[in-house]
Amino acid sequence: MSTLQQMDHSSLQHLHEKTKKELDAIKKENLSLNMARGKPSAEQLQLSLELLDSVTSKNIGDNFSVLNYGMVDGLPEAKALFKDLLEVDTEEILIGGNASLNIMHDLISKALIKGVIDSETPWGKEDAIKFICPVPGYDRHFTICEQYDIEMISVEMLNDGPDMDKVEELVRNDASIKGMWSVPKYSNPEGITYSDEVVERLAKMETKAKDFKIFWDNAYAIHDLTDHPPKLKNILEACKKHGNPNRVFMFASTSKMTFPGSGVAVVAASRENISFIKEQLSVQTIGPDKVNQLRHVRFFENYSNLLEHMKKHAEIMKPKFDAVIEILHSKLDSYGIATWAEPDGGYFISLDTMDGCASEVIHLAKEAGVTLTGAGAAFPYGKDPRDRNIRIAPSFPSLEEVEKAIDVLCTCIILVSTKKLL
Numbered sequence: 001m002s003t004l005q006q007m008d009h010s011s012l013q014h015l016h017e018k019t020k021k022e023l024d025a026i027k028k029e030n031l032s033l034n035m036a037r038g039k040p041s042a043e044q045l046q047l048s049l050e051l052l053d054s055v056t057s058k059n060i061g062d063n064f065s066v067l068n069y070g071m072v073d074g075l076p077e078a079k080a081l082f083k084d085l086l087e088v089d090t091e092e093i094l095i096g097g098n099a100s101l102n103i104m105h106d107l108i109s110k111a112l113i114k115g116v117i118d119s120e121t122p123w124g125k126e127d128a129i130k131f132i133c134p135v136p137g138y139d140r141h142f143t144i145c146e147q148y149d150i151e152m153i154s155v156e157m158l159n160d161g162p163d164m165d166k167v168e169e170l171v172r173n174d175a176s177i178k179g180m181w182s183v184p185k186y187s188n189p190e191g192i193t194y195s196d197e198v199v200e201r202l203a204k205m206e207t208k209a210k211d212f213k214i215f216w217d218n219a220y221a222i223h224d225l226t227d228h229p230p231k232l233k234n235i236l237e238a239c240k241k242h243g244n245p246n247r248v249f250m251f252a253s254t255s256k257m258t259f260p261g262s263g264v265a266v267v268a269a270s271r272e273n274i275s276f277i278k279e280q281l282s283v284q285t286i287g288p289d290k291v292n293q294l295r296h297v298r299f300f301e302n303y304s305n306l307l308e309h310m311k312k313h314a315e316i317m318k319p320k321f322d323a324v325i326e327i328l329h330s331k332l333d334s335y336g337i338a339t340w341a342e343p344d345g346g347y348f349i350s351l352d353t354m355d356g357c358a359s360e361v362i363h364l365a366k367e368a369g370v371t372l373t374g375a376g377a378a379f380p381y382g383k384d385p386r387d388r389n390i391r392i393a394p395s396f397p398s399l400e401e402v403e404k405a406i407d408v409l410c411t412c413i414i415l416v417s418t419k420k421l422l
């Protein structure tokens with residue numbers, strides 16, 4: 001079979017008409033499938049149900065300090081459990097509430113009002129401030145910037161992380177660049193893990209802003225789908241080695257380990273940064289939900305159990321990822337109209353159509369009953385400059401639904417691509 005570009009006009013026309021009929025037939029099925037967000041499935045949530053029984057009136061014992069105010073930086077036992085997730089010491093971690101996004105948002109809003117540890121001026125008092133945003137990236141990071149008028153500078157993701165030549169040049173010359181987003185392991189949406197070299201360069205690079213911060217959102221730290229996951233270099237250690245210990249805030253949460261609504265979020269950083277964050281947090285709250293922290297501590301007991309638990313998630317997720325990849329290959333390979341990532345973990349598969357096709361594909365899929373992440377969502381200001389990126393989130397639907405949804409997606413891609421080439 002020839003690629004679409006090689007096809008003559010009448011074969012292209014024929015394929016277009018045939019695909020149109022296929023899509024019309026699909027529409028009659030009244031599908032309602034949602035692959036818009038990376039939500040765990042009910043089956044995954046069930047893996048953690050016993051967590052809900054781990055703290056009861058019968059077994060709480062004399063843990064009254066857990067029930068009371070206090071310990072604004074979290075339960076020591078929770079620090080001991082989660083420190084290995086980000087490979088830090090107990091003094092370098094703070095255990096928060098149910099959402100890491102909340103901690104990121106808080107840190108940025110406080111930086112705007114008060115500055116961060118090395119700031120001479122609160123960020124919000126500067127004429128303009130900017131963040132580097134590797135693209136495609138996580139839409140909710142970009143929405144925080146948009147909310148607070150932080151100008152976003154897109155930097156392309158390469159196979160091993162952001163384009164570091166570009167990043168280094170930008171931060172060396174522009175004092176208004178105060179921060180950078182990063183999802184360093186199984187990036188959202190491409191599933192890329194930063195190489196050691198990229199981590200080293202981020203830790204070492206010269207920044208014009210003395211109070212430049214990397215928001216290291218390690219949301220998928222242990223969300224592996226293979227037995228030989230890539231190893232992410234410890235950026236805090238690298239920052240310390242290069243004399244920039246306060247450069248990085250690292251985040252993680254159990255949102256996709258236990259319950260996204262009722263998990264535990266953590267932030268890790270240098271001791272100095274953690275004391276700074278703790279001091280600010282003490283004004284905001286007298287303490288986090290330590291009962292939930294205790295539930296997690298009792299449910300997992302130790303870090304190796306947590307890793308075992310993640311293998312159960314992988315058993316549910318892997319067949320869905322495999323199905324997506326297999327269907328994309330079988331339906332699209334020969335046409336040469338799309339490329340996609342085949343990640344070893346995380347929650348997403350990122351697909352690129354031909355330029356100028358993604359929004360129409362997503363629109364058609366929606367009409368056919370398949371909801372995908374909105375076009376442009378993975379880019380600052382919601383604008384994909386090439387209108388080609390589609391984020392596939394296969395976790396929530398059942399395997400059968402994933403198969404059906406990807407089938408529909410492929411039909412839409414063929415339809416839009418043939419139309420474009422005709």
Ligand code: PMP
Pocket residue numbers: 038098099100101102138183188217219252253254255260265
């Ligand atoms: N960061 C990334 C990269 C994510 O993909 C997600 C969830 N989709 C989050 C953060 C949200 O994490 P939390 O639930 O801890 O706020």
